[in-house]
Amino acid sequence: MAIDQATVRKIASLARIAISDADAAAMEGELNGILGWVEQLGEVDVTGVEPMTAVIPNKLRLRDDVIDADPLTGGNRRDDILANAPAAQHGFFGVPKVIE
Amino acid sequence: MTELTNLTVAQIRDGHRAGDFSAVEVAEAFNANVAGAKALNAFIVETPEHAIAAAKQADADRAAGTLKPLSGVPIGMKDLFATNGVQTTAASHMLEGFVPRYESTVSQKLWDAGCGMLGKLNLDQFAMGSSNETSYFGNVISPWKRKDGGNAALAPGGSSGGSSSAIAARLCPAATGTDTGGSIRQPAAFTGISGIKPTYGRCSRWGIVAFASSLDQAGPMARDVRDCAIMLENMAGFDPKDATSLDMAVPNWEAALSSDLKGKTVGIPKEYRLEGIDPEIDAMWDAGIAMLKDAGAAVVEISLPHTKYALPTYYIIAPAEASSNLARYDGVRYGLRDLPEGAGLQDMYAATRADGFGPEVKRRIMIGTYVLSAGFYDAYYTQAQKVRTLIARDFEAAFGSCDVILAPTAPSAAFGLGEKMADPLAMYLNDVFAVPASLAGLPAMSVPAALNREGLPLGLQIIGKAFDEQGVLNAGLAIEERAGFTARAEKWW
Amino acid sequence: MSDYRIKGETGEWEVVIGLEVHAQVTSNAKLFSGAATAFGAEPNTQVSLVDAAMPGMLPVPNRECIRQAVRTGMAIEAQINKWSRFDRKNYFYADLPQGYQISQLYHPLVGEGSLTIAADEKAGIPSDKVIGIERIHVEQDAGKLMHDQHPTMSYVDLNRSGVALMEIVSRPDMRSPAEAGAYVRKLRSILRYVGSCDGNMEEGSMRADVNVSVRKPGDEFGTRTETKNVNSVRFVMAVIEGEAKRQVELIESGGTVVQETRLYDPDRNETRSMRSKEDAHDYRYFPDPDLLPLELEDAFLDECRASLPELPDAKRARYLSEGISAYNADVLTAEVEAARWFDALLEAGAKPVAAANWVTSELFGALNRMGRDISDSPVSPAQAAELLGLVADGTISGTIAKQVFEKMLETGDGAAAIVDREGLKQTSDTGAIEAEIAKVLAANADKVEQYKGGKEALFGFFVGQTMKAMQGKANPQVVNELLKKALG
Known part of the structure; x- marks a missing residue:
């Protein structure tokens, strides 16, 4: 099904990507081209076929409940967490004020 | 003595071990090549000091008798791998200036094996692209030129185009790549080098900037099959930090290399014979079949009936996963923040992401967002995952009658920069032969097989059973020995 | 509904x-x-x-x-x-x-x-x-x-x-x-x-x-x-x-x-x-x-199931089956800490009904006064079981038990030790009790008359006076029996 510019803008809003009217117009054509092409999948008979869950047979492993066992996946590294922050203050990340 | 930068990984390793040269000499030689190849734009960041430090350590280790598997070998690191203290960008404006305080598992393994880093290699932005034209840091140029008297700049393939270009131009003997839908194999084919994508789960994804989690897989790119085996041995391995990592021992692939294919059967998928394809591709494929027969293999025709649906399946699943994986780039914790005067949080997100992502990345996020959105999820995403099951079953059935599959890597030789940028679909078609193995998580490699009439390299692809990297490497070696591909790009940069 | x-x-x-x-x-x-x-x-x-x-x-x-x-x-x-x-x-x-x-x-x-x-x-x-x-x-x-x-x-x-x-x-x-x-x-x-x-x-x-x-x-x-x-x-x-x-x-x-x-x-x-x-x-x-x-x-899954404790509904049913009142069973099972404490008390040998009454009135009352949770009760289940055991075997009366409990809270000492030290053991020595009864009846001859005239409610008065004279240490049952005999 073809999408219109209003849909393009709605998707852009869901994806949090600001989009100009010109870009929305250009993207309308591109997205319709791609979506029209992938829609050929609809012709495949998938009766009784399960969606792929694991591409290679493998079991989900569970981790032991241990704090900071590996520094790469543990806490207590605030400096590293905040090192690249655009606005870090008093140990927090700063964002424009949110009104809930 | 041959020029150090012409040596393979195995030759550097062995020569250094034998005392033929010092690791520092090797590092300096490659550093010089890197510094002299700005025109290729293969690197986003150069790290000569890292390469030198590792080389000094390698020389000291040799003196102390504590050599490591890759002591003295400098490599290039695709800029999708997080490197502690070295800018990691995924070739995006979004992550420009981002300096991780952690090291990806794969890069850490390589440093632990004694490698040094020559620099961070350019790529398609967030690994999305097949020509390296989506990088925020500019196109990577292939060292190859057509023999038509013209001077058109050619694509090195993508997304691992910095890796392929740098290896082909002798800026590094080997490099890391990542392959989501052909990003190792297609650039290898375009530049006359080798590259292998192992079984999904062989290499840890921890610390690699994610594109599409169920498809992303790291692998090596190098000049020959042996180097790929050596590199892969030092990149693969179980990682408890990645829930999809395979808990299996890493085989000694290099030691078990053998081009004797007696008793092996090679499958030739009839659906890969595309109508209207460049006859030179088919001719190269037929030559490859002959080479494998010559190596002792039996050849059978096989059928992979859902092949034509692989690309559309891929272009639903990969963007869907990407749209979610890239949601973390929001200007809050790291990377670009674009905060227009008086903007609120949600405006900041929209402005940051509009500014920080390039057009192809946005296009894929938009597609992914759409196919996951309410009312469309089952029609697109669930349907695609079902077709993916069928594609995987095709391979399973085919491997009932063969050990490896031989096919072209790409439907054409390298194209000129700009030739396909206007038409996303034409660009996507580049990966038509590469994507099915990605969807099925299977090991697959590209080896250079021939030059076309324009003097550009063409690659053959070997797809193997899950976990059978050895079978893939061995078939690759059989082709490599028979193809006798020695051509290299003439230096113009 | x-x-x-x-x-x-x-x-x-x-x-x-x-x-x-x-x-x-x-x-x-x-x-x-x-x-x-x-x-x-x-x-x-x-x-x-x-x-x-x-x-x-x-x-x-x-x-x-x-x-x-x-x-x-x-x-x-x-x-x-x-x-x-x-x-x-x-x-x-x-x-x-x-x-x-x-x-x-x-x-x-x-x-x-x-x-x-x-x-x-x-x-x-x-x-x-x-x-x-x-x-x-x-x-x-x-x-x-x-x-x-x-x-x-x-x-x-x-x-x-x-x-x-x-x-x-x-x-x-x-x-x-x-x-x-x-x-x-x-x-x-x-x-x-x-x-x-x-x-x-x-x-x-x-x-x-x-x-x-x-x-x-x-x-x-x-x-x-x-x-x-x-x-x-x-x-x-x-x-x-x-x-x-x-x-x-x-x-x-x-x-x-x-x-x-x-x-x-x-x-x-x-x-x-x-x-x-x-x-x-x-x-x-x-x-x-x-x-x-x-x-x-x-x-x-087996380990998950095996590691589940007795849950509130099952515990409440068990308490009821042991004769504990519905009210007490509710109070004791509402919070897991109280239930655990109570179960430990039973484990230490206390009788369910008496123990439930004591925990919900005496212990909870005391904890309330002290502003403490049961998890940091100054008296342990074992100590409480010792106290309740002394009541059950007739060593002390319920009234004396309250005094002993107060002393336990103050000193942290065991119930038996306190009873020994303070001489609080109740007596069933009929001679001593009869002697005190005789004194009480003699001193209240008017009330004896009224009682004999039909005012039977006065019986409790005589019990109280006798217990007081015995400093609370007389076995109430023995006192009852002997009084009845004395009053004919």
Whole structure:
């Protein structure tokens, strides 16, 4: 099904990507081209076929409940967490004020 | 003595071990090549000091008798791998200036094996692209030129185009790549080098900037099959930090290399014979079949009936996963923040992401967002995952009658920069032969097989059973020995 | 059936309530990372690279969180799904670093179960009622935003980001604030028995999303609103009351209820629409490709089941069967710490009925006065059993037992030691008692006359006087017998 510019803008809003009217117009054509092409999948008979869950047979492993066992996946590294922050203050990340 | 930068990984390793040269000499030689190849734009960041430090350590280790598997070998690191203290960008404006305080598992393994880093290699932005034209840091140029008297700049393939270009131009003997839908194999084919994508789960994804989690897989790119085996041995391995990592021992692939294919059967998928394809591709494929027969293999025709649906399946699943994986780039914790005067949080997100992502990345996020959105999820995403099951079953059935599959890597030789940028679909078609193995998580490699009439390299692809990297490497070696591909790009940069 | 009704201008309205309780799973580390979960740490110190959603970071599930959710499911006799999956719920917010929450939509870990709320006439719950539980799924908590620290910025603390939650989703089976309150209390009690959640609502370990709709009795369900993050039983009840009234007034004045998310303001005791979350309704759920399906093995499930303690309903039934009053059984089983303490007391040899009476009156009274919890009672179950044993075997009377208990609290000494030291042993020495009885009767000859004239109530007076003369140490039964004999 073809999408219109209003849909393009709605998707852009869901994806949090600001989009100009010109870009929305250009993207309308591109997205319709791609979506029209992938829609050929609809012709495949998938009766009784399960969606792929694991591409290679493998079991989900569970981790032991241990704090900071590996520094790469543990806490207590605030400096590293905040090192690249655009606005870090008093140990927090700063964002424009949110009104809930 | 041959020029150090012409040596393979195995030759550097062995020569250094034998005392033929010092690791520092090797590092300096490659550093010089890197510094002299700005025109290729293969690197986003150069790290000569890292390469030198590792080389000094390698020389000291040799003196102390504590050599490591890759002591003295400098490599290039695709800029999708997080490197502690070295800018990691995924070739995006979004992550420009981002300096991780952690090291990806794969890069850490390589440093632990004694490698040094020559620099961070350019790529398609967030690994999305097949020509390296989506990088925020500019196109990577292939060292190859057509023999038509013209001077058109050619694509090195993508997304691992910095890796392929740098290896082909002798800026590094080997490099890391990542392959989501052909990003190792297609650039290898375009530049006359080798590259292998192992079984999904062989290499840890921890610390690699994610594109599409169920498809992303790291692998090596190098000049020959042996180097790929050596590199892969030092990149693969179980990682408890990645829930999809395979808990299996890493085989000694290099030691078990053998081009004797007696008793092996090679499958030739009839659906890969595309109508209207460049006859030179088919001719190269037929030559490859002959080479494998010559190596002792039996050849059978096989059928992979859902092949034509692989690309559309891929272009639903990969963007869907990407749209979610890239949601973390929001200007809050790291990377670009674009905060227009008086903007609120949600405006900041929209402005940051509009500014920080390039057009192809946005296009894929938009597609992914759409196919996951309410009312469309089952029609697109669930349907695609079902077709993916069928594609995987095709391979399973085919491997009932063969050990490896031989096919072209790409439907054409390298194209000129700009030739396909206007038409996303034409660009996507580049990966038509590469994507099915990605969807099925299977090991697959590209080896250079021939030059076309324009003097550009063409690659053959070997797809193997899950976990059978050895079978893939061995078939690759059989082709490599028979193809006798020695051509290299003439230096113009 | 509850007869709770909202009286509107057009007649009576019934309230329909469903609760989604978010309970923090008790674990050392987070659901998908090794960072700690302890409450009250410095901002962003309990945050791993994974929790901050740094590029390339991956989740690996914590076994203990899965185990606790499974045990909780078993405690509500729910279906445990041996095959479940994690899904991503995609939305943008500053407290959500990944841009998605890892949760379980399509295949939750725990399916259909239920719990029973006890009859409570005073609260308008005439009989025991079974409340259906649709599912329990495991998910990540978000971080925390602080709005009052800076004039133009909100601050983000990710310490909570990635902490494991169980979302326990009830059926819309409740019909009054009291039923909802009882449900939350019962659920909290079960969670604390199981040990899967500390139930601490002040620290946010348990909070409820309250779904409320109204209808005329017998009609179809009305449109519901969801009030988010309500963090006490009292508030849950207040939200239902207020929201039901608001909806009735809205409908009766010609409006319609909009399906929306609302926020409760405890200071003003009212809910208001949360417009900031309005546009985020398309969550684009899909299976998390970083994680494989979660498949549970029988050995794992067996351990979960074997490690479950006796639960409140079973414990209450056992107490009743041992002759303990319904009231005492309720009081003793409501909190797991009290029940454990009481069981230890029984274990130490105390007789159930006497022990229940003593714990609910004497011990709870004393703890109340001291402002202490039973978990730090100055008297241990073994010490209490010793005291109760002295009463049971007639060594001391109940009255003396109270004195001894006071001394135990003061000194920490054992009951027998105190009785010995202070000479409090009760006597059955008939000679001594008869001597005192003779003195009492002689000194109260008038009352003896009245008693003999038919005023039998005076018997208690003689008992009291005799006990007093014996300094409380006479065996009351012996005193009774001898008095009866003496008074003919």
